[in-house]
Amino acid sequence: MTQATLPGTDTPPTAPHRPARIPVRAGWRVALLGGLGGVALLLAVLAVSLGSVRIPVSDVVRAILGQPTESPSWAFIVTEIRIPRAITALLAGAALGVAGLKMQTLFRNPLADPHLLGVNAGASFGVSLVLLGGGSALTGGVALSTVEGIGTVAAAALGAAAVMAVMLLVAALIRSTVIVIVIGVMVNAFVLAMVDMLVYYAQPEAVKTFTDWSAGSFQSVTWQALPVLAGMVLAGLALAVLSVKRLNLFLLGESYAASLGVSVRAFRWTLMAGAALLAGAVTAHAGPIAFLGIAAPHLARGLLRTADHRYLIPGAAVLGATIAVAASILTQLPGSEAVLPLNTTLALLGAPVVTWVLVRLGRGRGLEV
């Protein structure tokens, strides 16, 4: 377990300490956050303007304003594909960044991310039942018949919710955070093993469809689904903002947090529920999105040089959104007829950047959560 350090210091606390007092560079951090937010919005505008189909900027503007475009398809592409995709990327990036931050703080582990809650595993299991169950010798079609008719979104949501419920129950019953995290790993392994069994016995073509879903996609979300996704993400982000003070106390360890009046078990449950809500909403709508949950918090710590959640929560949200939108643009390889899988693009784009930031800004300081 990584030793926590106080915001703005290099040394672990030796006594209860008031965390997160606004440091002298508060104004700089706020400005940086504002700048990063601007970058995210600029990228979102680019995401609407750029794509596989070359649409003149004037027609993009006309499409947004609801005016006819030179080709009727252009308006449709801009309004029905690009804008929802950009908004989804912003929401998903922000949600996974914050969910990852909460998980890393909760478990005080730099490698923690929403996967530990079993969200992806549960969602994958739900979707695998729909896509693979009917073709599996294991289920003899029974599984398919029970879930047939519900879409992949609903199946993913149900699967994720089921596994999250187990993990939340575990979190409520078990006092030790370490045991909770180990049980999380076990639950994940168990659920993914069931998915593997379905995949193993499924038709190759169905496996391909499932693999497609597993690659993740921001363009899965339509205007009809967007309000649900946005509502869940905003609710999850609001919960995170409300948890700022207690998250900062958690940095000092559960004992200190408890001594300062935090109900550790209840707060842990709340944190997990909030992270699960954020990650579950994204996974259900866009498929399992890797990398953002673990990368955005580290990038935020590296750029903002603080462990203070007052900055880290908006930082992880904005940086997650920025990476997600950038990846969304790259997946479409503007101007070409080729596409890249989202998760691959996210890792290809983000991993070197995060590594560079961590090496450059965190040299010699170790990885701190």
Place this chain on the structure above:
Amino acid sequence: MTRTTLALAAGLLLLSACAGAPAAESGDAGCARNHEPGRDYFPDKVSAQVSKQWQVGYRQNYKLLKVNAGPKTSLEQTDTAPRSYVLYQCGTPAPELTGELAGATAIRVPVRKAIDNPATLLGAFEVLAPEVLAGYGEFPGAETADKHLPQVSKRITDKTAVGVGHGDKLDTERVLNLGPQVMFAASGDKARFDKLGQGGVGVVFYDPFNETPLGSAEAVKFLSLFTNGEAKATAHYTAVEFRYRELTAKAAAAPAKPAVLVGINGHGRDFLAPQNDYLEPTLVRDAGGRTVFDLPGKALQRLPMEIMIERGASAEFWFRPDFVGKGATVKKILEGEPRLSRITALTSGKGIDRADPRVYAAAGLVNPDKLLADLVSVLHPDLLPGHQLSFLRRIEAG
């Protein structure tokens, strides 16, 4: 006059088939009793006229079959080198595997038991020798009795042909226990197949699904090499080819060539389009249509959804060769991906897909004339009035 000629031709072909088979001269049906050096044991011969995947050369008592390396379609496929097979006549000595035969797999023919692991040769077995089929790739749907595969379906139903797993999930023990002389596979793990070879099973790599329509129809010829059923295969293929080319000529004369969107996508996913030399685009062109996308090659290509929407919106038809599932309706498709409402071919009732993906793969491939007839009747209804669809279906509104 024509009927009489056809009947005579068919009779001659059957006689020729009987004369060519060495069954009459052996106690072990199909085997030669005594080897006669210099005798041509295979008077009936086939060759791959369209397929580029295989070629055969006939010697006196054996056939040298060469199969080109197919695409790497499996994670476990560790060997993609071209393969040679020496199919030697039962009752004659196996040739020494030296010189041009070095490295070849020797298989005694005619085979009595065979396994169709990719389950794409079931149609060929139906035409040639259903009794030889002992096992099949256990794909869902293969078990379903189908009018196009009555004899094969019966064998599957009464379990005289059993499932052996499929693809990389092949049940090696079950295969060995069945004791086939040959197993057809599309791809696989060389180490595992080597074990089958040590157990006396000749593993033959061949994928008719990776062919043009007439190339896939030559799967019947390919199988005939193992059953010594060349005459029957030639009769089948000749008839199929004749009808196919006749239909192609008819469709080519149609005044208009409707634009057809070919490919699939689902909820939020990008478009998976077959390239020009793939089965379905070839069928579309031969049926007097033109594909919306011009994609050189013979693989599946992923295209962005927005390209599909822009170019596909004005297509007159959507040929949606889905891999899985049956009975998709416009309503279900739109529930999954509402933005496909932009594809007017779908919403206006001009969407078509495979009636049954498995039967399409198994029986449709060796009867591409029927596939073509289905497509011609959809694209140019006036050319085939009253035609009943066999392997394709119109996507209903739901």
